[in-house]
Amino acid sequence: TNILAEDLMDNNVSTIKKDAQLEDVANLMMSEHVTHIPVVTDDNKLIGIVTAWDLSKSIAINCSSLNQIMTKNVITCKSDEAIESIARKMKESDISCLPVVNDNSILEGIITTDQISHLLSD
C-alpha cells in the first residue's frame, strides 16, 4: 500500500503525566475507550507509555506506582513511515501500538493494530 502513519494515525491522543495515579490512568482508559496511553511532559514530549496490560500487571504484582509499571523505552515511528514498516515493528516487539513522534520526540499521534486491522474489513 501507499499508506503512511499520518494517513491512519489518531492525532487526538489521550495522554497522562508521570505523576498520575493508577486510578487516573484507568479512568482515562474508560472515558476514552483506549488501551494505550502515552506518558508525556508538559510540552508534550514522549517519556513513556502505559497500557491496560501494565495496569493488569499492577494487579498481578500488587504495585500502585505508575513509575514502576510504565514502559520508558518506547518504540515509536515517524508520520511519514509506511504502515508495512509499522506493522513489522509491532510484530517484532509483540506490541499493539506505536506513538508517532517528530524528531524532537514531541507526540504527534498514535497507531494501533486495531487501525491497521480495520484496513482489511470489507
Place this chain on the structure above:
Amino acid sequence: TNILAEDLMDNNVSTIKKDAQLEDVANLMMSEHVTHIPVVTDDNKLIGIVTAWDLSKSIAINCSSLNQIMTKNVITCKSDEAIESIARKMKESDISCLPVVNDNSILEGIITTDQISHLLSD
C-alpha cells in the same frame, strides 16, 4: 484474501473459569503475554471474556469481582469465516479480539487485531 479464521487463529488459547480471582486473570495475562482471556466451563464452552481493559476497569471502579467485570455477550466467529468479515465485526464493535467457536459454543481458538495487522508487515 482467501484467508480464513482457522488459517490465522491461535488454537492454544489461555482460558479461565468464572470462579477465578482477578489476580489469577492478571497472572495468566503476564505469563502468557496476552490481553484477552475467554471464560469457559469445564467442557470448554465459552461463557464470557475478560480483557486487560476489564482489569483496568476494576481499578477505575474499585471492584474485585470477575463476574462483574467480565463481558458475557461475546461476539464470536466460526473457523471457516473470512478474515475480512472478522476485521469488520471487530471494527463495528470496537473490540480487538474474537473467540473462534463451533456450533456448540465450544472454544476452538482466538483471533486478534494483532494477528490481522501482522499480515501487512513486510
